[in-house]
Amino acid sequence: MATSDAPTEYERVDTATLDSPMRPVEVKRSILGTMWYIMRKYPVLPGTVLVILVIASIIGPSVAPYQRDIGPVGDRHLGVFRYSELPAEKQDAPRYSLWPAGFHLLGSDHIGRDVFTRVLHGARISMQVVLVSLVLGMFIGVSLGVVSGYYGGIIDEVITRIVDIWYAMPFLMVALIVVLIFGRGLTVLLFVLALISWTAFVRVIRAQIMVLKQLDYISAARVNGASDFRIMFKHLVPGILNTAIVVGTLSTSGLILAESVLSFVGAGIQPPTPAWGVMTNEGRDYLTIAPHQVLVPSTAIFLVVVSLNFLGDWLRDRLDPILRQID
Amino acid sequence: MANFLARRFFSSVISVIGATLAIFTLIQFHSDPRELFVPDSGWGISQEQWDKLGERLGLNEPLWKQYTTWIGRTLRGDLGISLARDRAVVDLIKGKIGATIQLAVGGWIFAVLLGVPMGVLAAVKRGTFWDYFARSLAIVGQAAPPFVTALVAIWIFAVILGWFPAGGRSPDFNWKEYVLPCMALGWGAAAALMRLTRSSMLEVLDSEYIRLARAKGVGWNWVIYKHALRNALIAPVTSALLVFSGWLNGALVVEIVFAWPGIGYDALFRAVNDNDFPLLLGTVFIFILIYLVFATLADIAYTLIDPRVRISGTKA
Numbered sequence: 001m002a003t004s005d006a007p008t009e010y011e012r013v014d015t016a017t018l019d020s021p022m023r024p025v026e027v028k029r030s031i032l033g034t035m036w037y038i039m040r041k042y043p044v045l046p047g048t049v050l051v052i053l054v055i056a057s058i059i060g061p062s063v064a065p066y067q068r069d070i071g072p073v074g075d076r077h078l079g080v081f082r083y084s085e086l087p088a089e090k091q092d093a094p095r096y097s098l099w100p101a102g103f104h105l106l107g108s109d110h111i112g113r114d115v116f117t118r119v120l121h122g123a124r125i126s127m128q129v130v131l132v133s134l135v136l137g138m139f140i141g142v143s144l145g146v147v148s149g150y151y152g153g154i155i156d157e158v159i160t161r162i163v164d165i166w167y168a169m170p171f172l173m174v175a176l177i178v179v180l181i182f183g184r185g186l187t188v189l190l191f192v193l194a195l196i197s198w199t200a201f202v203r204v205i206r207a208q209i210m211v212l213k214q215l216d217y218i219s220a221a222r223v224n225g226a227s228d229f230r231i232m233f234k235h236l237v238p239g240i241l242n243t244a245i246v247v248g249t250l251s252t253s254g255l256i257l258a259e260s261v262l263s264f265v266g267a268g269i270q271p272p273t274p275a276w277g278v279m280t281n282e283g284r285d286y287l288t289i290a291p292h293q294v295l296v297p298s299t300a301i302f303l304v305v306v307s308l309n310f311l312g313d314w315l316r317d318r319l320d321p322i323l324r325q326i327d
Numbered sequence: 328m329a330n331f332l333a334r335r336f337f338s339s340v341i342s343v344i345g346a347t348l349a350i351f352t353l354i355q356f357h358s359d360p361r362e363l364f365v366p367d368s369g370w371g372i373s374q375e376q377w378d379k380l381g382e383r384l385g386l387n388e389p390l391w392k393q394y395t396t397w398i399g400r401t402l403r404g405d406l407g408i409s410l411a412r413d414r415a416v417v418d419l420i421k422g423k424i425g426a427t428i429q430l431a432v433g434g435w436i437f438a439v440l441l442g443v444p445m446g447v448l449a450a451v452k453r454g455t456f457w458d459y460f461a462r463s464l465a466i467v468g469q470a471a472p473p474f475v476t477a478l479v480a481i482w483i484f485a486v487i488l489g490w491f492p493a494g495g496r497s498p499d500f501n502w503k504e505y506v507l508p509c510m511a512l513g514w515g516a517a518a519a520l521m522r523l524t525r526s527s528m529l530e531v532l533d534s535e536y537i538r539l540a541r542a543k544g545v546g547w548n549w550v551i552y553k554h555a556l557r558n559a560l561i562a563p564v565t566s567a568l569l570v571f572s573g574w575l576n577g578a579l580v581v582e583i584v585f586a587w588p589g590i591g592y593d594a595l596f597r598a599v600n601d602n603d604f605p606l607l608l609g610t611v612f613i614f615i616l617i618y619l620v621f622a623t624l625a626d627i628a629y630t631l632i633d634p635r636v637r638i639s640g641t642k643a
Contacts, residue, residue, distance in 0.1 A: 161338075161345075164338070165345040170614055173595060173611065176599050177599055178353065181356050182356065253470070261472050261473070264474045277472075280474060280475065281474075284478055284584070288486050291482050291486070298475040301472060302467075302470055305470040305472075306470040309466070309469065
């Protein structure tokens, strides 16, 4: 195969004009080239998707054109970009007059509810669930990681062992058992997702703390009479905050996946609340006649998770290149 | 090696005990399993019968005793009797696990056949169309939850093209029924394997001995297949083993979507719903056992394939 022998392309530089060998090479780009360069350097597309998600989750439910849980059954399974076929008085009226009457941007579902409206509501639910459980999991994980790395010895051994056992448990199984024992509800779901997310923090942060605590400024703090608590949370935590943010971003996509899987299985958000997993599950019986009912929420999950993965990778390379080796 | 195995065995035992104990404790928070026997209509159940049932199920004993009894029976290969279906748990699991194993093997073959060659191709032709193609496949595979992959597969191959059935598993073997579930199950793993193969292949291709081989005049194809691939496959092989056990998660969702009568759906899911605690404990026990066996196998395979690796705890 000859392709690999091909010499790498170098920029053509007139060496005579260089005043220092270290001078950066100036690259000339066309407008399209610049756009491509920016897109590769910064997560523009993932950022856009996530900004849309955040905006949708904040104002989406209030600007959504139709009602969330009620729709005219006569309008069921309308395709994407379709107008209602019912006589005007039987249609569900849009919530504001700017919206074309009877127009369903992303179609309607099996009981005539507007899919676009429900996807907007679903964005808020996803964001709520993930943010709360992430903060909860981050708090537990970071605290345990710091304590484990700082004290070492028997405390470290116990915490590490618990994390190991936790890894051996299939998460869906644990989640199902917890949810079905404590009942289906938002609080239980948040609790379960927090239980899933905390372990990722412990290992990474424990390893970092073990390095950090050897440094001189920690000894200095101790000589000055700082308590263990003060050293851990005043002096050590700022040092691992970047890592925590990166791990948090990387595990957000996992949490969204977990939430959608649980909702799909029936152990998470309960219908009629339109979490994307619930919407997919409701639509799967109608795959032959109304595939958009499955494809729209699936695409929403997929786009958000892809974007979060990209953003997480980018943040990791930016804030914490060492983590790259752990992955 | 013996030292490592001993340590591994010891920590596995602790994991199994910890996990089953956790489940055992959790179950206590749920309603009394005796309520399963109370008929929905009529006069209910008399106090006398209630106590008798408790005695039969061993519910009158203190908790720690119930647990140790369970452990003792499990060690003798008896996982108890399912409450909801009045059959031995071992038999129930034996009857269901076959379908899950078939599904997992099929998905595994799909993942390895797609993931490894794609990873090698992407690394060898780095920066070309094939590299980007393989990487976009990997991104799609990692971001789509199993039920989305499954439903999209059904939509394309069963609804639009009509090539394969949309679900179910008939008693007689029909290969067409296996295609979609195995694809849906293996897709995510294929993506992970691809990424792993690509990065480890790139690392190897960049190493000194590959350059030496090239400098000696060894042909490029020969270098790839004889020198690089063997070393690059270490990481994917071990992770492919772990993938298997990870499917206890994904298999449940795929089994639900495809109405596949496997252990995830027919044993675990229903045991949780019925509050059938012997079946639940038995399934959890089997799941964790499978995971630990495969994790240990992966570690052993790692040392066997790559003599440079020294497991921590063994003296080099």
